[in-house]
Amino acid sequence: MPASERLTMLTHGTVLRSRDRTGHVMLDWEPVPGATGYLVRRADHYEGPYTLLHTAAVCRPHYADTRVEPGRGYWYTVAPSTPDGARTPLPEPVSGCPLAPGAEAARVRVEVDARAYGAVHVTGDGARGLVTATADEADGALEVRLANSAHDRPGSAPVPALARQVVVEVSGLEPGTRYRIGADVPGHDRSAHADPDGHLRTSLNLPMPGRRTLRLARVRAFHSLPPAGVEPP
Secondary structure, eight states, X not given: OOTTEEEEEOTTSOEEEEEEEBTEEEEEEOOOTTOSEEEEXXXXXXXXXXXXXOSSOBOSSEEEEOSOOTTOOEEEXXXXXXXXXXXXXXXXXXXXXXXXXXXXXXXXXXXXXTTSTTOEEXXXXXXXXXXXXXXXXXXXXXXEEEEEOOTTOTTOOOOGGGOEEEEEEEESOOTTOEEEEEESSTTOOEEEEOOTTXXXXXXXXXXXXXXXXXXXXXXXXXXXXXXXXXXXX
């Protein structure tokens, strides 16, 4: 197991895993049957005391702790909550240590199948806990909506260490066809051809917090009319 990844078994049989990531510690666990949310707590030492990191229960089984110092160690516990307010016993703590940012923004990869807009796969440093993506069709074009945010930093000021370079790879396009790629980022509009396998790749910077919409539209060829009296070939 990599040194940057640690896990422990929760008392209800679910594995809690921590991963050291750029500017944050990522916590992942499997959904717990009957749970309506999850309480994430952190401490500077294994023995505690443990402090709740958010005011409302986390609704999804992953959490990115971004209020951390690179190189500093932390301990975490996660406890599921139920509709009647009961809490299952807390698990054994798991440790985490955030990484310092490098010279370039950390990378996230977003894979989209143009034939099935719901098929979006996000991987990389900050996937799911920070960066999420959805895709659908709008006016005959494919729109990929990207978001970079965290549970513990709603509407906060920009955090440079948590910005991400997002690489979007689209499959299922018409091979060799030219597509116009637009985004709500100045200077990003351009066009490119899908490769022989129907793939196209582009990238953009995604600040934290930040949202971007990438739009991919097929460029249709227009032919000028022949001069008067000339029959078209």
